[in-house]
Amino acid sequence: MTILDGKKISNDIKNEIKADVDKMKAKGEKVPHLAAIIVGKDGASLTYVNSKVKACERVGFESSLHKLPNTVSELELLAKIEELNQNDDIDGFIVQLPLPPQIDTQRVLNAVDPDKDVDGFHPTNFGKMALDMTSFIPATPFGILELLERYDIPTKGKHTVVIGRSYIVGRPMSILMGRSGFPGNSTVTLTHEFTKNITQITSQADIIIIAVGIPDFLKTEMIKDDAVIIDVGITRVPDENAEKGYVIKGDVDFDQVSKRASYITPVPGGVGPMTVSMLLKNTLLAREMHRRKANL
Ligand code: NAP
Numbered sequence: 206m207t208i209l210d211g212k213k214i215s216n217d218i219k220n221e222i223k224a225d226v227d228k229m230k231a232k233g234e235k236v237p238h239l240a241a242i243i244v245g246k247d248g249a250s251l252t253y254v255n256s257k258v259k260a261c262e263r264v265g266f267e268s269s270l271h272k273l274p275n276t277v278s279e280l281e282l283l284a285k286i287e288e289l290n291q292n293d294d295i296d297g298f299i300v301q302l303p304l305p306p307q308i309d310t311q312r313v314l315n316a317v318d319p320d321k322d323v324d325g326f327h328p329t330n331f332g333k334m335a336l337d338m339t340s341f342i343p344a345t346p347f348g349i350l351e352l353l354e355r356y357d358i359p360t361k362g363k364h365t366v367v368i369g370r371s372y373i374v375g376r377p378m379s380i381l382m383g384r385s386g387f388p389g390n391s392t393v394t395l396t397h398e399f400t401k402n403i404t405q406i407t408s409q410a411d412i413i414i415i416a417v418g419i420p421d422f423l424k425t426e427m428i429k430d431d432a433v434i435i436d437v438g439i440t441r442v443p444d445e446n447a448e449k450g451y452v453i454k455g456d457v458d459f460d461q462v463s464k465r466a467s468y469i470t471p472v473p474g475g476v477g478p479m480t481v482s483m484l485l486k487n488t489l490l491a492r493e494m495h496r497r498k499a500n501l
Contacts, residue, residue, distance in 0.1 A: 348479025
């Protein structure tokens with residue numbers, strides 16, 4: 206069994222991006238600028254945003270954080286998005302989710318300029334992805350593709366079962382694994398809450414990608430020998446013995462499943478760190494696209 210070391214690969218990617226940024230600096234070119242909008246003070250959201258800002262510093266990107274109160278109106282948030290859309294200094298930006306209930310999340314995501322949509326959530330980018338066109342691929346699925354590619358895990362003709370159909374992980378993952386090329390060319394089954402006899406389906410899978418947010422959901426009796434297991438889940442489970450008062454759990458019963466799998470991602474240290482690196486990669490691609498456009 207091989208552990209897919211997301212921490213190491215993510216570090217490699219950051220080093221590669223930093224080398225590109227150093228070249229830009231040496232040529233006197235503008236470096237990529239990633240901005241983030243955060244609404245409210247949710248602990249997990251603040252942690253994620255801060256790790257993105259820190260990652261920008263690490264690779265030499267510019268970054269800016271735009272904080273709005275939890276009481277912000279949809280109109281005010283849309284005005285902030287328009288401001289970032291119009292700001293030529295910003296190459297890409299993200300709106301940290303979740304948003305408070307008074308805000309229509311899809312309307313907000315639709316307002317982001319698709320050329321700056323480094324999260325890949327805008328319908329234009331999602332549609333392009335489904336049509337095999339160049340686009341920003343959502344960072345978590347992009348990170349999973351990168352892990353499969355760098356560990357050279359065969360996907361052609363394999364049966365990939367995706368568990369969970371969220372717009373940010375499961376749904377795009379099911380599209381990407383079925384596209385032509387590598388990683389791809391899989392036969393994909395997308396499962397969700399209403400899927401019947403899920404064990405019958407998962408036990409036929411060569412590759413399982415799970416994003417449900419239920420700790421230890423995937424048990425060893427649900428997989429076949431030598432399956433490839435990608436665990437996207439991140440749940441904070443209260444634990445009074447832990448320093449922070451909680452531990453992070455994935456969706457896979459790692460101790461048991463890892464004994465049967467051929468490759469498996471740990472939580473933490475698997476898919477999680479990849480997500481931030483792929484966001485940086487999308488921002489680098491955005492900078493390159495804007496540079497080319499400006500030179501036309
Ligand atoms: P989500 O919006 O929380 O939705 C959960 C999905 O799981 C839904 O599609 C739901 O089906 C499905 N589901 C729930 N119970 C199920 C069951 N019994 N059998 C099969 N499917 C079931 O999903 P998400 O945003 O993708 O998040 C999932 C997990 O991944 C969370 O722990 C989240 O924190 C984590 N995550 C991690 C990263 C990372 O960087 N590593 C990034 C994003 C998310 P229905 O559609 O039928 O309700």
